[in-house]
Amino acid sequence: MAALNQEYFDRPEVLRMAQGQSAVPSGTPGPGDILGPDGQIMVPASNGGIQNPKEVLIPPGTTLIRFANAPFVHHAAAGAWWLDFPNYKIVEGYADDTGKPVQAAMRELCAVPVEWSGMTLLIQAVTRSPLVAYTGPGKLAVAQNKVSAVKTIDPLRYSRQQVMQLYIPGLQSPDLLKQAMIVRGYTMVAPEVSVKGYNPALSIRR
Numbered sequence: 001m002a003a004l005n006q007e008y009f010d011r012p013e014v015l016r017m018a019q020g021q022s023a024v025p026s027g028t029p030g031p032g033d034i035l036g037p038d039g040q041i042m043v044p045a046s047n048g049g050i051q052n053p054k055e056v057l058i059p060p061g062t063t064l065i066r067f068a069n070a071p072f073v074h075h076a077a078a079g080a081w082w083l084d085f086p087n088y089k090i091v092e093g094y095a096d097d098t099g100k101p102v103q104a105a106m107r108e109l110c111a112v113p114v115e116w117s118g119m120t121l122l123i124q125a126v127t128r129s130p131l132v133a134y135t136g137p138g139k140l141a142v143a144q145n146k147v148s149a150v151k152t153i154d155p156l157r158y159s160r161q162q163v164m165q166l167y168i169p170g171l172q173s174p175d176l177l178k179q180a181m182i183v184r185g186y187t188m189v190a191p192e193v194s195v196k197g198y199n200p201a202l203s204i205r206r
Contacts, residue, residue, distance in 0.1 A: 003057060003132035004180055008170030017080075018134040018167035020049020020141075048111050048141035050165055053134035058084075062127045064166070064181065067106055067194075069118040073186050076121050078177055082133075082166040083110075090161050103194035109163045111153040113143035119194040125181040133169075137162040 008014065058064075065088040068076030083091070095105035103119040106112060112119070141153045155163065171177045 001130050004129040005131050005168065005170035005176060008173075008176075009055075009132045011169070014167075014169045015053060015134065017169075018050050018053045020047050020139055022047070048113075048116075049139050050134055050136040050167060051139045053136045053167065056133055056135045056166070058127055058131040058133055058166070058168070060127050060129055063184075064125050064127065066123045066125070067103060067112075067117065067119040068121045068123060071121075073121070073123060073183055074174075074177075076123055076186075077125060077181070077183055078172045078174075080167050080169055080171060082168055083163065084166065087163050087165070090159070090163050094159050094161075098197065100197035101189070101193050103189065104196055104198040107194070107198050108153065108158045109138070109155050110165055111138040111141035111155050113141055113153060114195055114198075115144060116141075118191050120189055120191055122187045122189070123183055124185045125183045127181045129179055131168055131170075131180055134167040135164050138165055 003009065063085040064082045065085065066076065066079060066082045068079055091105050091109050092102055094100075094109055095102045098105065102122075106119065107114070138155045143153055171180060
């Protein structure tokens with residue numbers, strides 16, 4: 001069975017977005033420029049994202065977990081960044097070992113600075129159709145906020161167990177999202193919970 005989102009996955013900008021590259025408003029694209037979904041030029045600089053992304057097929061019936069900042073569940077579910085359940089359990093185990101909230105543990109193991117997401121909403125979904133995605137461990141991310149004790153967040157400073165993230169393109173399409181997955185549950189937390197104990201300067205390897 002073909003992946004439901006194959007058309008989105010095959011777009012040239014998707015690999016660059018999975019690698020942490022961003023899009024900037026474009027004038028007239030030049031030769032060789034890669035354009036983002038709204039016509040922006042994909043700039044070569046990157047921040048965060050997946051290290052050495054690999055293609056993976058997500059089968060129907062797969063449980064996926066996502067933290068988001070959106071106030072509405074259906075908006076939050078349209079995001080591209082997810083974890084499958086085994087990788088979410090790595091984050092949960094690290095949280096248990098360190099006494100931190102799962103949201104703070106996710107920030108450290110997946111390199112998610114405070115300004116990227118408030119992580120006030122946790123969603124659990126189950127796939128209804130095959131989906132193609134990029135997967136791999138998180139890259140270094142540069143934080144630009146007053147909460148972080150240092151600017152650089154390196155997931156490998158915290159745990160020897162790498163968390164393999166998923167970048168699933170196409171979920172921003174309401175029709176595709178409806179066919180792709182069903183949300184089984186969600187939990188909301190106060191914003192301060194998502195940063196409690198979050199400290200990029202602290203090196204904890206287990």
